[in-house]
Amino acid sequence: MKSFKDKVAVVTGAGSGIGQALALALARQGAELAISDIHEHNVAETAAQCAALGAKVQHFRLDVGKREAIYAHADEVAKNFGRVNLVINNAGVAVNATVRELSDADFEWLMDINFWGVIHGTRAFLPHLTASGDGHVVNISSIFGMIGVPKQSAYNAAKFAVRGFTEALRQEMMIERAPVGVSCVHPGGVRTNIAKAARKGASDANRDLGVLFEKLAKTTPAKAADIILAGVKRNEARIFVGADAKLLDFMQRVLGSAYQKIIGPAFERQERT
Template identity: 65%
Template sequence: MKDLNNRVAVVTGAGSGIGRAVALALATKGCRLALSDVNEVGLAETAEQCSIAEVRTYRLDVSDRDAIYAHAEQVASDFGQVNLVINNAGVALSCSVREMTDEDFKWIMDIDFWGVAHGTRAFLPHLIASGDGHVVNISSVFGLIGVPKQSAYNAAKFAVRGFTESLRQEMKLEKQPVAVSCVHPGGIRTNIANSARIGKSENADAQRKGFDKIAMTTPDKAANIIIRGILKNESRILVGPDAWGIDALNRVLGSAYQPLVERFSRKNLYI
């Protein structure tokens, strides 16, 4: 996809953060937008900010499989085609494996993994039918390396990466007209830490302050990097200098990155 003008773009989790910034950037590029979120107030604000474009909003909970499939049909019928799907909606959980409840584990997998998987599969026939489609799935740097107290988030984001990389190869081998990109943001200054679930023995305030300290990139900057990556058909879109650093660490050290993360965590997470 060399040009975004007049393309129909779907963005989940568009009511805040990266999803909102991507929606705004796509609006300026001439996209027609199908924006969704569970947070209807945030979603309405995003739609207002995107008013230079044709925008429709949908209340969608991405953990609801049947709702995603119904949404895909609705968007295709409302716009007549679908070119770009950005599976962005996500949540965070900070908790050790020992302390984590099954309910919290399921909550994050349902949104961060199954939301992406169903979002991809539900829209895929429409993207193929468009003759020029692109799936963009938002993973994380935590889809590249494992980190203490992020086991469930790690599991979801590694799963998104594996699923997405496999799909990209399938589309090429089958000569389908669908490009596929996996996005790995580093720390982006959004609301994610405020809406995160946190284990009973964690200090929520310290976690949020810690996140604010390390989140280096603004959502607008992240959106521009993601759109550039889409236009260049990158398989892996790294967002922010921290993401490039973590990716390099992983390539150079292999699994020997882990003692470095332990050292960082001893100072910052186990105090």
């Protein structure tokens, strides 16, 4: 996909952060937009901003943790717009808790959104993307889909799984010579609401994770969106967002599993501050 002009783009989790920035960037580049979020008020606000930029846009309340809702959404978007070219499975949540602290309910909540939301979002739209003759799937993993980190076991599990799923799909599309590009995105820290909205275990009950995250996350959502869309145009298999993501990926490739000897102690120091 060399240009987004007149392409129909679907973005989940577009009420905030990276998803909102992607919607706005796509609007500026002439795409037609079907954007959704579990928080309808927020995605309506994003839609108003996209419309002000001159984009044709429809917004939807969608919980990506609900399989039937995603399939119904795919059919509705295809019907309303007549085609679908780009799907960005972006909606995501975080849980900050050790494996011991993590409840099954929180683990399942995260997997339903960060894992199943991406799988269903891909599979529901794939026939429409193929039919468009110029389709692309973008699945948002994380740098935590490349390295494991304490208190992120559920998030790591989902984001590693998204990477595996997406890399397999990309090869299948190539073998089939299907007109569908596939990219997996690995952001480092992007200054969004994700940490503030995160669920947390008992050891973090009195910590403001949002404040800590603000210090660590260097990339703005707008910059992240620009990097992601440039990567899509080049049909990149892996799109790294931010110098931190590139550095951590380099570290795990050079050190192999020994990266854990660096990340673990660095995390421990961070916990004490």
